[in-house]
């Protein structure tokens with residue numbers, strides 16, 4: 136403080152006396168702002184409640200989905216038997232028509248409950264036998280409910296779950312049934328069967344797939360040569376001969392692999408299992424097509440935990456099956472992660488450079504204001520519009536151009552000329568770039584002027600000042616922008632449906648074939664997976680648990696990515712923002 | 717005394733005839749406007765080589781503005797206009813072809829508030845050398861030590877050169893900024909109230925430092941502390957309301973000023 140200031144401070148003091156006109160020392164309620172405070176607090180509490188409620192719902196449903204449930208066998212008054220996992224129950228109003236067909240006792244009970252009855256949804260499985268996975272059972276129809284032993288919950292590779300008993304196992308023509316068919320034996324045989332199944336899968340999807348891929352590449356060589364030299368040029372003949380040599384080698388490999396697969400298949404077909412449902416209907420199938428089975432009503436706590444964990448394991452590392460309603464989501468996790476990462480890699484430099492130009496170099500005038508407002512408004516454009524733009528501009532125009540230039544031999548099949556990982560990432564980058572620009576601009580503006588002046592006074596040029604002082608200091612703010620962009624981008628679904636996300640992607644965007652990262656491939660995404668499983672599958676009830684688990688996983692994935700970014704940011708902050716007073 | 721208006725002043729009173737001999741910086745009829753409002757009026761002075769020149773005057777009189785004009789820090793401000801000129805060693809400071817960066821490299825500057833960079837102490841001190849592209853670790857380390865010793869900070873920080881500079885105390889930060897200003901051996905050192913954030917001990921250290929540096933560097937220092945001005949400077953310029961009122965030998969300005977306004981200010985009767 137300099138002497139002048141001191142004198143002023145002293146001079147001002149006497150003027151702060153309370154004057155005569157002041158009548159009350161009590162400030163009014165509204166002056167103290169308490170009603171507002173209650174309002175703010177209430178709004179906050181309401182918001183927090185909604186978010187917490189949502190998270191609790193998703194988390195609870197997500198983590199309980201894979202817990203094995205008992206199987207109820209319900210004997211109806213009509214004498215029918217229904218077996219299944221109880222999924223949920225609800226009260227419902229009994230309509231007059233239905234009421235009329237009921238017995239007197241049931242009528243009296245319903246009347247007593249104000250016209251309501253209870254019903255429970257049983258997951259009966261056995262879709263192949265009854266064309267339905269679920270069945271509602273009303274309480275007034277039930278005679279008794281039991282949990283008998285010997286009821287198995289059997290998850291199958293196809294047709295969904297089977298609920299019923301395991302009657303017999305036929306191996307190499309011999310049939311094992313009754314007392315001899317112990318659980319241990321079943322597990323042992325099942326493990327062997329699954330190993331065969333995996334071996335077949337590896338050969339057919341893995342090795343044979345690779346051979347097919349290479350075969351296709353060879354065929355494309357001919358197309359390429361034809362496009363280059365003309366139809367009957369001698370060069371084409373040379374290429375054709377070469378390709379033929381390669382192809383015959385590949386065919387040899389293919390035949391060997393196919394023979395091997397056939398051999399294992401033949402062996403596998405000798406082990407069949409006979410299942411029977413509650414009404415005695417039998418179903419015979421290869422043991423290897425059973426993914427998992429357990430006697431639902433005879434499980435110990437440890438067994439349940441084992442099943443629970445093995446289901447999570449399958450979910451996290453396997454491919455989906457049964458129209459995505461069962462199996463794992465590994466390709467979707469991978470796709471979401473890869474796309475988000477790629478998006479951040481694109482949006483970070485692009486957004487930061489744009490903001491740098493706007494804030495540090497452009498002459499601050501009308502034009503820059505207009506640009507800034509436009510950028511802010513871009514954030515409000517519906518995301519599906521970005522999808523349309525991405526498809527039209529990136530995929531059709533840019534991608535089409537790339538195809539015509541670099542992949543003419545594959546036309547009319549598009550390579551880059553259709554949705555894919557790269558175009559999806561670019562579209563999302565476009566969608567999130569306003570967030571990054573705004574955050575970066577603010578971070579740049581928040582760098583103290585004194586720091587810039589200090590650098591310039593040392594003889595640094597403007598660019599040196601920006602690179603050495605301004606950017607590092609603004610980095611935490613820029614990171615905040617990137618985190619927001621990442622969260623927004625990872626959770627976005629609508630535009631992706633147009634630019635490359637698919638229900639089931641045959642191949643991951645990264646594999647062992649050059650160039651290893653295939654940016655043109657379509658991919659799976661957790662957000663789209665939720666939409667697809669929950670609302671597009673044959674039986675939305677079957678997909679429901681999957682919706683919750685996938686949502687939980689998506690939230691967790693975004694949380695993990697954000698947490699990583701926040702940790703990095705805080706580390707930067709500690710480095711640049713230590714203050715001393 | 718207090719009903720002065722800007723137009724009451726005629727021209728600056730100089731104690732010595734202003735000649736170009738021995739002058740590092742010549743300021744000639746310099747006017748400066750922040751947008752429509754004028755902050756400097758017809759300032760003319762020659763700053764002598766190797767001496768300490770103090771700029772004194774009440775708050776808002778334009779001391780910082782004048783100091784910042786010397787190394788063109790005011791270029792950052794929009795709507796700034798100037799007339800008149802300044803020369804450093806005979807070369808114009810303002811002009812279409814002036815290499816501003818080169819100019820700033822010849823003048824170190826210490827600001828009113830310490831402004832270390834969010835980097836290590838070492839990196840802070842050698843920043844001007846880094847900017848010049850010096851890579852040799854040994855040269856840098858040696859320069860860093862010399863500069864820190866020069867600003868009386870070496871003993872306190874020699875064991876933690878890699879710590880963040882923002883963790884230093886305010887006074888240490890200011891001495892760090894002084895080290896940064898002298899590390900590349902500039903010809904002129906511009907100091908804007910370098911001691912305003914410091915305790916008496918640090919202040920006296922800095923004053924000692926200024927005493928040591930004079931002769932080697934030409935120093936222009938803005939200060940509100942009359943004793944300090946009297947202690948460290950050889951020449952003193954008294955400014956008021958954007959004008960240079962009286963300029964001359966420090967002893968004469970403090971003991972026998974030619975104008976009563978100057979007398980009043982240096983004896984603390986107004987301001």
Ligand SMILES: Nc1ncnc2c1ncn2[C@@H]1O[C@H](COP(=O)(O)OP(=O)(O)OP(=O)(O)O)[C@@H](O)[C@H]1O
Nearest residue numbers: 750755773774775776777778779780781782793940
């Ligand atoms: N960036 C600016 N834009 C507009 N006016 C400014 C600016 N900087 C300074 N001024 C004005 O110019 C005049 C001189 O300011 P200057 O900072 O040079 O005063 P000073 O003598 O250094 O004061 P102090 O001793 O308080 O630091 C003041 O009236 C101030 O309001």
Ligand SMILES: [Mg+2]
Nearest residue numbers: 779780828908
């Ligand atoms: Mg000042």
